[in-house]
Amino acid sequence: MERSARGGVLVLGGGFAGGYVAKLLGRHGATVVSPESFMLYTPLLPEAASGTLEPRHVVVPLRVMCRHAEVVLGRAAAHDVEGRRVEIHAGEDVHWLAYEHLVVALGAVVRTLPIPGLARYGLGFKSLSDAIHLRNHVLRRLEAAAAAADEARRRRELTFVFVGAGYAGVEALAELSDLVRDALRYYPTLRHERQHWVLVDAAPKILSEIPARLGEYAAAQLARRGVDIRVATTLEEVGEQAVRLSDGDVLPTSTLVWTAGVRPSPLLAELGLPVDERGLVPVDETLRVDGLERVWALGDCARVPNRATPEHPDPPTCQHALRQARRLAKNIRGEARPYRYRMLGQVATLGRHRGIADVLGLRVRGFPGWFVTRSYHLYQLPLLSRKLRVVADWTVALFFKRDIVELGSLGERRPLGDG
Ligand SMILES: Cc1cc2nc3c(=O)[nH]c(=O)nc-3n(C[C@H](O)[C@H](O)[C@H](O)COP(=O)(O)OP(=O)(O)OC[C@H]3O[C@@H](n4cnc5c(N)ncnc54)[C@H](O)[C@@H]3O)c2cc1C
Known part of the structure; x- marks a missing residue:
């Protein structure tokens, strides 16, 4: 069809x-x-994982957001370049969609390395289901620690290792350590147990993408609350009950979270699109794919030249994807003009009302940094209804203790007659 x-x-x-x-x-x-x-809305994913925000509130329904668009729940599977059509797999249905303009916005996938045990035991942190899974996993570790008969087992369950100290890793670790700290109040037998949070990165410092002074502040904040930061260190092996690092340490743990970067969707080449040595689709400054007329690409899957920063293409961030989308929507509707965007700044939260923000040259940290970060995300989040829900969650979190319920098994189907 x-x-x-x-x-x-x-x-x-x-x-x-x-x-x-x-x-x-x-x-x-x-x-x-x-x-x-x-x-x-990925910047709020760490707060969804820690339970500060209801997971449904960090996503925006496409049918509401894009009122005039048709939404097809499915996957692109093949591309007939000559015939200008794409094969779509939607549930049991397979059909072709013909186009005049094709916009490729397939994003990125988790970049793994051939580290023994990583694919089997590592936990990702990219999607909403990853965040929900991680929250349930962490809360289950507390139950396991509370039930553990010996000290070594308790220590293992309360050790959490994050590999990759970019935004996603730092924010996820900060938020989840807050969750564990709050949840431990309800576990009298664990109250005096030491939690061990480890942040590992191959680079010589954490958050290498932000100005050095803010990065140092973030590292000092995390270290002050006991986070064991291992820079210039790599993960060598992952087992069910321990990980081995390049500094020779073997850390007993049941939790290895892999946040060490992404790579462009592997589907791009399969769809007959040109890709560079990093797997990105090269586009010209109007976002048109090199060598293909009326095919456009943007976001994490594309190498996008930016007139405002001619020395390097855009980094994979939400704010660049959004500005590229603005330009592309205009280019499709009318005369194609070059894309140009100067980054407004960078923001990150560090849990416990702490954050860092570098906005329009103004660098703030601590409580003001946290406040600016939250305000920025609230401004960026689409739909008024979503903004209000997020504000309601944040307000509730100010006055009430954190919800530590773990609903991991509820999404699974129970056999009929099973209680
Ligand atoms: C945990 C985390 C935190 C982040 N925090 C920040 C932050 O604080 N600030 C910031 O600027 N950036 C942040 N980022 C980066 C930001 O999320 C990305 O740069 C942005 O999402 C890129 O948009 P995109 O549309 O290119 O890719 P995505 O948002 O990943 O979208 C790609 C889409 O393609 C869909 N898709 C995949 N395969 C198919 C297929 N076969 N057919 C059809 N559709 C398909 C996917 O389901 C997905 O919906 C974060 C990323 C992560 C993972």
Whole structure:
């Protein structure tokens, strides 16, 4: 079966880049193909993992966000470049969608390394289900520690190792250590047990993408609360009950979280798109894919030149994906103009009302940094209803103790008649 994309525009991927292109095309219309029905606001994922925010509040339903677009829940599987159509797998259905303009916004996948045991035992932190899984996993460790008969087992369950000290790793560790600290109040037998949080990175410092002084502040904050920071160190091996690091240490643990970077979707080459040595789709400054007319790419899957920073292409961030989407929506509707965007700044939270922000040259840290970070995310989050829900969650968190319920088994189907 074959049909045409709405308005002639087919958008592959409903993440930051694809979701915003479809939204900004407005009444022009588009068909968005996405395996999920929502756009995930990734900067708030650590707070969803720690339970400060309700997980549903950090996602935006695509059908609400992109009112005039058709949303197809499925995956792009093949591309007929000559025939200008893409094969879509949607549940049991397989069909072709013809396009006049194709927007490739397939994002990135977790970048793993051939480290023994990593694929089997490592936990990812990229999707909403990763965040929910990690929260449940961490809370289960507390139950296991409380039930443990010996000290060594308790210590193992209360050791949490994060590999990758970029934004995702630092924020996830900070938020989850807050969750554990709060939850331990309800475990009288564990109250005096030492938690061991370890942050490992191959680089010589953490958060190497932000100005040095803010990075040093973040490292000092984490160290002050007992986080064991191991820079210039790599993960060598992962087992069910321990990890081995390049500094020779073997750490007994049941938790290894891998946040050491992403790589462009491997599907790009399979779709017949050109890719560079890093797997990114090269585009010109109007975001048009090199050598393909009316095919565009943006976001984490593309190498996007930026007129404002001619010395390097855009980094993979939400704010760049959003600005690229704004330019691309205009380029599809009218005359194609070059993309140009100067970064406003960078922000990150460090848990416990602490954060760092470098916005428009203004560098703030501690409580003001945390406040600026939250305000920025609130401003960026699409839909008023989502903003209000997030504000409500934050307000509740100010006055009430954290919810430590673990609902890991509830999403699974129970056999009929099983109680
Ligand atoms: C934990 C975490 C925290 C982050 N924090 C920040 C932050 O604080 N600030 C910041 O600026 N950036 C942050 N980022 C980076 C930011 O999320 C990305 O740069 C941004 O999401 C890129 O948008 P994208 O649309 O290119 O990719 P994505 O948002 O990943 O979207 C890609 C989409 O393609 C879909 N897809 C995949 N395969 C198919 C297929 N076969 N067919 C159709 N669709 C498909 C995916 O389901 C997904 O919806 C963070 C990332 C992570 C993982």
